[in-house]
Amino acid sequence: MIRALNRRMMCCVLVALLVCQSAPYSWAVSKQLKANLMKSWLITFSQILYPEDTAKENSYPVLSDESLTQLEALLNQDLDHLTDLHSRNVARLENFMDHKMPSNVLGHVRVENQGRPVASSVVDEQGRIEIRIDVEILQATFAASLANAMRENSLGLDKKTDFQLLSEFLEARKKLMEAKGKGTFGDFADIVKDRDSDLDSIEDFWSNLIDIQPRYEGAILFLMAHELGHFVLGHHGASCDLSKCEEFSSRELAADKYAGYLLGALVGPTYLTAFAFDSSFQALTGFDVFFVDAYGRAGFDSGGPVQCSCPYPKTDLRIETARNALDASVQEYARLYETDRGKAETTSPITIHCKSGKCQMSAPPWITAMFGF
Numbered sequence: 001m002i003r004a005l006n007r008r009m010m011c012c013v014l015v016a017l018l019v020c021q022s023a024p025y026s027w028a029v030s031k032q033l034k035a036n037l038m039k040s041w042l043i044t045f046s047q048i049l050y051p052e053d054t055a056k057e058n059s060y061p062v063l064s065d066e067s068l069t070q071l072e073a074l075l076n077q078d079l080d081h082l083t084d085l086h087s088r089n090v091a092r093l094e095n096f097m098d099h100k101m102p103s104n105v106l107g108h109v110r111v112e113n114q115g116r117p118v119a120s121s122v123v124d125e126q127g128r129i130e131i132r133i134d135v136e137i138l139q140a141t142f143a144a145s146l147a148n149a150m151r152e153n154s155l156g157l158d159k160k161t162d163f164q165l166l167s168e169f170l171e172a173r174k175k176l177m178e179a180k181g182k183g184t185f186g187d188f189a190d191i192v193k194d195r196d197s198d199l200d201s202i203e204d205f206w207s208n209l210i211d212i213q214p215r216y217e218g219a220i221l222f223l224m225a226h227e228l229g230h231f232v233l234g235h236h237g238a239s240c241d242l243s244k245c246e247e248f249s250s251r252e253l254a255a256d257k258y259a260g261y262l263l264g265a266l267v268g269p270t271y272l273t274a275f276a277f278d279s280s281f282q283a284l285t286g287f288d289v290f291f292v293d294a295y296g297r298a299g300f301d302s303g304g305p306v307q308c309s310c311p312y313p314k315t316d317l318r319i320e321t322a323r324n325a326l327d328a329s330v331q332e333y334a335r336l337y338e339t340d341r342g343k344a345e346t347t348s349p350i351t352i353h354c355k356s357g358k359c360q361m362s363a364p365p366w367i368t369a370m371f372g373f
């Protein structure tokens, strides 16, 4: 699970292999690597969101009802992880938010297909939260995560449009599907001659996948944690009109604060060790990608608020609010780890054990799956 290290080591192996063999154009790949890549969340989500091997400029694919059901099932798993995280941390959250909260939250996600940016939540008759997310938001968040990760990985990608990056990704995914799995190690070093694309090799594809996937999941987790925040803070009963825009604004910031703190509890353990330098763990908290890259692409800034006719707080302020809450959550985790390690370990599904300077992390499958392996 030591992503960054593994990636660097693998690059060294790749370079060594490259020197001594000339590769054919098509991808060849280890059987195990291909199997792992195929079941990664990114490939799974991308196959639902972009079922074809090509993309259209300026429009998202129209999805079938079956695809919406699949998306809903995946997002409901995410929501279960978030409500579990809430239950583990309810005392800390109440203390931080200075607000009494239910310790168990029941809820579900509904994926809508209205062709407009809607992410909202309502309380149903049984008192459960229903989070409604339009499929366009998922598609925009996917494009945003792709662009964010690839631009961070390679210089000069600013000139490429979302459409070009997405087309390259879909082309690479096609090559992966067609790649022949060979043996245990296979032939990783299949770098192609022409380097027009930034995903021209399985190595590039893999390295980008590891960076794209947690961003995508992180942005979705943040979006849902924000809605969960409205629920546990009792915002759903609030009335809103133009004369109460300040209250609307402070409710939005409170939901961001809750989401930052909740997700800080998820990644808290990774901040205490060398894992802190692996940005993919921090990407699991998602608000940077959500506000900087997904917000505009999803049309939140032009779509306007769904329930109140008030403007949302400035995105800079929202990022700052979520970041401060994340920092406070991580500091609180560190303090707890020093004073009551056993209790600290119950707050996050990620645990880290260090012995003589060597640290080992264990994380449940749903987290390791976000890193592709």
Ligand SMILES: [Zn+2]
Binding pocket: 226, 230, 252, 255
């Ligand atoms: Zn909100």
